[in-house]
Amino acid sequence: MQREVTKNTTLEVALVGSRITNIGVPDTNLNQLTAGQLALGPALLAKIPNPYFGTIPRSSSLGDQTITVAQSMKPYPEYTTVSLYRNNVGRTSYKAFEIGLRQRLAHGLSYSIAYTRSKLIDDASSVFDASILTGPIANYPVADSFDRGRERDYSTGDIPHVFVSSVVWNLPLGRGRARQLHGLPGVLANEWTATLLVTLQSGMPVAVTQLTPVNAFAGFGVARPDLVGHPTLPGDQRTAGQWFNTAAFASSSQFTLGSASRNPVRGPSYRDGDLALMRRIPVGRRQALEVRAEIFNVFNTVNLGAPNAVVGTASFGTITTALDPRVVQLAAKFVF
Secondary structure: EEOOOOOOOEEEEEEEEEEEEEEOOEEEEEEOOHHHHHHHHHHOEEEOOOOOEEEEEOOOOOOOOOEEHHHHOOOOOOOOOOOOOOOOOEEEEEEEEEEEEEEEEEEEEEEEEOOOOOOOOOOOOOOOHHHHHHHOOOOOOOOOOOHHHHHHOOOOOOOOOEEEEEEEEEOOOOOOEEOOOOOOOEEEEOEEEEEEEEEOOOEEEEOEEEEOOOHHHHHOOOOOOOOOOOOOHHHOOOOOOOOHHHHHHEEOOOOOOOOOOOEEEEEOOOOEEEEEEEEEEOOOEEEEEEEEEOOOOOOOOOOOOOOEEEOOOOOOOOOOOOOOOOOOEEEEEOOO
């Protein structure tokens, strides 16, 4: 729905939704035991005669005279791993409420204010991971290759709250009146232009795993911990030294699958303001010198990186990185 508020200002409200099917999911290992077989416990590690001894080279990990019971129960016992690369069975669901206020250029001022409240859920954790472009991912980031339901969670790309505002203000503050340069449409001399861009957004989900993949022998590439408490800390308790409640996670035991979801915690929010000041100085009738100062992160806000999310490491729950502080750059351009 759009509504004209004033001659130059419009208000827009929208409900947005999408559902996508047949998207690529993370690599999966088809040569994995089922969760029911995994529950057999220590008996899976017992040794039995290797039916492929003499057929498989001794240099292979399956070339010895014996193999484990677990290996013999795999769908393809003569292989260690059988990868399914980029299977297009993933699904996403996106719902959002959007509101925006925009003013087109009038009296030297234009601005845009937009807010989005959204929810993005999927079962394809690597869709937003650049590493999918480099080839197969060796650690199989799915908890269970035969149970896609364990992967359905808030997407790695889910950002519930996004606020973006931009303002452009043209100020004829130089000596004399601002004037159009002959033959250069849109270029005004003796004019200052100030531009401000502000972005505020929620933190993104973070996948939590544990250091040791205790069920790797059975073909499981990633081990997720057990969730034993509420992982989110109140806002006034979050620090770089402990961003979430680390006591809410406990390492899962061998022969079991951890109860934690794929993305049970969120990283820090993002806040940024960028400012640019520009002036065009006339040099003759057809030329101008444009000088510009640009300040990124003008308020010098500390934007922390993602927390360490591997149970069993000393830095679990801590943040040791941050994005750039305030950066200033100056530029000059000759327009003709």
